[in-house]
Amino acid sequence: ALAGEQDARPVQVRITNLNKTFQRNKESVHVLHDISLEVEEGELLVLLGPSGCGKTTLLRCLVGLEKPGEGRIELGERTVVDAERRVFVQPNRRDVAMVFQNYALWPHMKVAANVAYPLKARRMKDEIKRGRVQEVLDVVQCGHLADRYPPELSGGQQQRISLARALAPRPALLLLDEPLSNLDALLRIDLRAQLRLLHREIGFTGVYVTHDQEEALALGTRVAVMKEGRFEQIGKPGEVYHRPATEYVADFLGARNRMALEVAADGTATINGVPVPGFVRPGFTGSYALRMRDGDLTVRPAGATTVDDRRHWVAGARLLEVLPAGDHAEHVVVMGDSTLFVDVPAALGELEPDQDVEIGLDPDHVLCYDVDGRLVDD
Numbered sequence: 083a084l085a086g087e088q089d090a091r092p093v094q095v096r097i098t099n100l101n102k103t104f105q106r107n108k109e110s111v112h113v114l115h116d117i118s119l120e121v122e123e124g125e126l127l128v129l130l131g132p133s134g135c136g137k138t139t140l141l142r143c144l145v146g147l148e149k150p151g152e153g154r155i156e157l158g159e160r161t162v163v164d165a166e167r168r169v170f171v172q173p174n175r176r177d178v179a180m181v182f183q184n185y186a187l188w189p190h191m192k193v194a195a196n197v198a199y200p201l202k203a204r205r206m207k208d209e210i211k212r213g214r215v216q217e218v219l220d221v222v223q224c225g226h227l228a229d230r231y232p233p234e235l236s237g238g239q240q241q242r243i244s245l246a247r248a249l250a251p252r253p254a255l256l257l258l259d260e261p262l263s264n265l266d267a268l269l270r271i272d273l274r275a276q277l278r279l280l281h282r283e284i285g286f287t288g289v290y291v292t293h294d295q296e297e298a299l300a301l302g303t304r305v306a307v308m309k310e311g312r313f314e315q316i317g318k319p320g321e322v323y324h325r326p327a328t329e330y331v332a333d334f335l336g337a338r339n340r341m342a343l344e345v346a347a348d349g350t351a352t353i354n355g356v357p358v359p360g361f362v363r364p365g366f367t368g369s370y371a372l373r374m375r376d377g378d379l380t381v382r383p384a385g386a387t388t389v390d391d392r393r394h395w396v397a398g399a400r401l402l403e404v405l406p407a408g409d410h411a412e413h414v415v416v417m418g419d420s421t422l423f424v425d426v427p428a429a430l431g432e433l434e435p436d437q438d439v440e441i442g443l444d445p446d447h448v449l450c451y452d453v454d455g456r457l458v459d460d
């Protein structure tokens with residue numbers, strides 16, 4: 083672990099009723115809508131959402147590169163933004179560090195000098211600075227690269243260096259804006275694991291922005307799913323994955339298959355217009371949307387029977403395409419208004435395109451949403 087003097091401590095972050103509007107071509111674009119959020123001390127909170135939902139703008143408000151029109155931001159005991167009272171602490175006085183997608187290292191400065199840079203303004207003895215630089219470089223496993231120049235290094239190494247630079251002054255808060263998205267797939271997974279380990283070891287408070295659901299679930303102590311400048315759901319990775327609160331979250335976290343459920347007053351159910359006698363949902367009436375992940379659906383030839391089976395089978399579908407994907411094959415199935423993607427283990431793959439098929443729903447892995455897109459408990 084890191085040791086030293088003049089340390090910042092990881093702090094709690096409190097964001098209250100934050101609003102941010104941009105002016106664009108004489109129109110105002112409301113990008114953050116009354117955002118409130120608490121990030122606990124030592125927590126790594128992931129902001130997850132599609133491009134344009136306001137993730138980066140929220141980070142920029144935290145670091146001080148944007149001035150929100152309304153709201154408050156507190157870092158521990160310090161109020162760094164209070165729009166009403168016209169409080170706005172400049173970025174260099176916030177004790178917040180940021181890591182960017184494009185590394186942003188100075189090419190003409192050696193690695194050690196890059197990492198030492200944010201310590202410049204601090205009144206610290208040179209040898210302590212040098213020690214600190216070596217320490218953070220070791221933490222990101224780049225101690226041996228201190229005398230190299232950034233352009234001589236791989237993307238993964240450069241990103242580790244920029245992480246070291248951000249950590250060197252021991253910021254109260256570390257912000258990471260899609261830090262892994264410029265790296266190739268294998269390296270991304272490798273660095274993701276290292277980052278997780280690092281967070282566990284040194285316990286910084288962090289806010290991490292990504293549009294990659296896997297990354298969010300792997301890294302976040304909590305995940306905040308954003309849509310159009312608002313939070314749709316904030317929860318532990320397991321919560322948002324297993325119980326997406328809205329259809330939007332379900333779709334974003336991989337439950338992309340959608341079927342329409344209608345329950346008549348007598349309790350009988352149809353799915354995409356096909357009666358499914360066994361599908362009983364006590365207390366339900368009217369229209370719902372069902373959401374399922376690819377691996378939670380199955381498919382069988384029309385008219386087939388499966389022994390010892392608790393699935394609900396919905397007839398009337400057609401297999402459009404079978405796409406081999408290594409250990410499984412993705413089956414693209416059309417059923418009424420729905421196009422469904424069904425992962426079938428490769429060993430079972432024996433269906434042919436254009437065949438009539440039935441879709442199997444696993445009752446334990448069907449998410450059900452009301453007409454407003456809210457999760458319904460059953």
Ligand code: ATP
Nearest residue numbers: 104105106111113132133134135136137138139140
């Ligand atoms: P991405 O992953 O693509 O960066 P994001 O979720 O981080 O997306 P933001 O970069 O925060 O989204 O942008 C949110 C919205 O605010 C977008 O519609 C964007 O066009 C708009 N926006 C951001 N910065 C400005 C600006 N300086 N002036 C005008 N509009 C802006």
